[in-house]
Amino acid sequence: MLPTHNRQVQLASRPVGIPQADHFSIVSVPLPQLQPGELLVRNEFLSIDPAMRGWVNAVANYSEPVAIGAPMRSFACGTVVASRHPGYAEGDVVMGMLGWQEYAITDGRPIRRKVREADLPRSLSLGILGINGVTAYFALTAVGRPRPGDTVVVSTAAGAVGSAVGQIAKIAGCSTVGIAGGARKRQLCRDEFGYDFAVDYKAAGFEDALSAATPAGVDVYHDNTAGSISDAVIRRINRGARIVVCGTASVSSWDDWPSGPRVERHLLNKAARMQGFLIWDYEHRYEEAVARLADWVRDGRLRYREEILDGIEQAPGSIARLYRGENDGKLLVRLNDSR
Ligand SMILES: NC(=O)c1ccc[n+]([C@@H]2O[C@H](COP(=O)([O-])OP(=O)(O)OC[C@H]3O[C@@H](n4cnc5c(N)ncnc54)[C@H](OP(=O)(O)O)[C@@H]3O)[C@@H](O)[C@H]2O)c1
Numbered sequence: 001m002l003p004t005h006n007r008q009v010q011l012a013s014r015p016v017g018i019p020q021a022d023h024f025s026i027v028s029v030p031l032p033q034l035q036p037g038e039l040l041v042r043n044e045f046l047s048i049d050p051a052m053r054g055w056v057n058a059v060a061n062y063s064e065p066v067a068i069g070a071p072m073r074s075f076a077c078g079t080v081v082a083s084r085h086p087g088y089a090e091g092d093v094v095m096g097m098l099g100w101q102e103y104a105i106t107d108g109r110p111i112r113r114k115v116r117e118a119d120l121p122r123s124l125s126l127g128i129l130g131i132n133g134v135t136a137y138f139a140l141t142a143v144g145r146p147r148p149g150d151t152v153v154v155s156t157a158a159g160a161v162g163s164a165v166g167q168i169a170k171i172a173g174c175s176t177v178g179i180a181g182g183a184r185k186r187q188l189c190r191d192e193f194g195y196d197f198a199v200d201y202k203a204a205g206f207e208d209a210l211s212a213a214t215p216a217g218v219d220v221y222h223d224n225t226a227g228s229i230s231d232a233v234i235r236r237i238n239r240g241a242r243i244v245v246c247g248t249a250s251v252s253s254w255d256d257w258p259s260g261p262r263v264e265r266h267l268l269n270k271a272a273r274m275q276g277f278l279i280w281d282y283e284h285r286y287e288e289a290v291a292r293l294a295d296w297v298r299d300g301r302l303r304y305r306e307e308i309l310d311g312i313e314q315a316p317g318s319i320a321r322l323y324r325g326e327n328d329g330k331l332l333v334r335l336n337d338s339r
Pocket residue numbers: 048049050051131132135156157158159160161162179180181182185224225245246247248249250251277278279280322323324325326327329330331
């Protein structure tokens with residue numbers, strides 16, 4: 001029996017800065033009949049990503065803002081429960097831009113891939129084998145270009161992207177330094193994600209601790225935060241350093257961009273390179289990264305953490321939770337008692 005209704009998390013009002021729970025509403029809408037060329041996916045896990053705040057702000061980042069009243073744009077994974085599309089069959093597991101909703105009817109274009117790693121939990125297709133892992137892989141290998149012996153520093157080091165960057169840098173033979181907020185996350189960086197050193201940016205003496213952790217300077221900086229964390233790291237770059245600008249988590253609103261020291265003299269004096277990274281530029285190489293990451297997960301060289309919230313009611317407040325740093329690894333919402 002196919003469902004007749006679909007619960008969606010719709011954007012109710014446009015936030016300035018970090019979206020909060022009351023910017024969304026949960027609405028039940030009738031599910032239309034499948035048309036030729038369409039498939040119906042029952043979503044099992046919804047992804048929560050820092051980039052989602054950019055998708056709802058009035059000023060678009062690299063994509064059009066989500067319209068008021070539309071289901072929240074997001075990655076999700078689920079199972080095809082009906083198909084009139086030649087490329088998909090009932091039972092296929094898929095991930096893609098399927099939105100914060102229980103069911104997605106699609107013509108297939110928002111689907112990023114079929115999830116074929118049947119031996120691994122399918123939630124991984126949104127985290128370590130999804131945008132987070134693939135971002136970590138290409139941001140580090142294609143832009144950071146680490147060499148064995150390099151010192152690689154990572155901000156939001158205990159998070160979904162950061163924890164993977166640190167471990168991939170270790171696999172590449174580098175010395176790794178993670179920056180995270182709070183003593184517990186610092187501990188996680190050392191004990192779980194194998195960083196050689198971890199520094200708590202919220203603790204007094206952050207800059208001294210960073211200096212002590214990077215006695216040979218910094219060759220690669222994977223920057224997920226911008227702001228004062230990055231100011232401190234950039235002061236320690238070596239000649240020829242590579243700075244990968246991957247995220248700006250410390251900046252709560254584009255209208256309130258913090259002022260700080262300028263980077264030009266550091267880049268000039270050290271002949272260093274600072275480059276933005278966008279995962280969308282690597283879509284054509286997505287499967288290559290997933291295959292590598294999955295092998296590392298299987299042989300235990302790549303560890304991950306997931307924080308799973310149960311029920312669609314948890315979705316509206318989840319982006320704010322991420323920006324409060326309350327997530328332990330990849331933040332997900334689970335629907336339908338999925339495993
Ligand atoms: N460019 C791309 O294509 C791309 C793709 C995916 C992700 N990203 C970026 O990668 C970064 C990490 O994403 P993720 O999904 O792995 O999220 P995450 O790191 O698991 O979660 C976000 C983390 O940001 C940190 N944070 C929040 N507010 C902060 C602040 N004011 N100052 C410093 N840190 C703050 C928190 O960690 P602490 O508790 O340690 O502060 C929080 O746990 C994000 O900036 C995201 O936008 C970029």
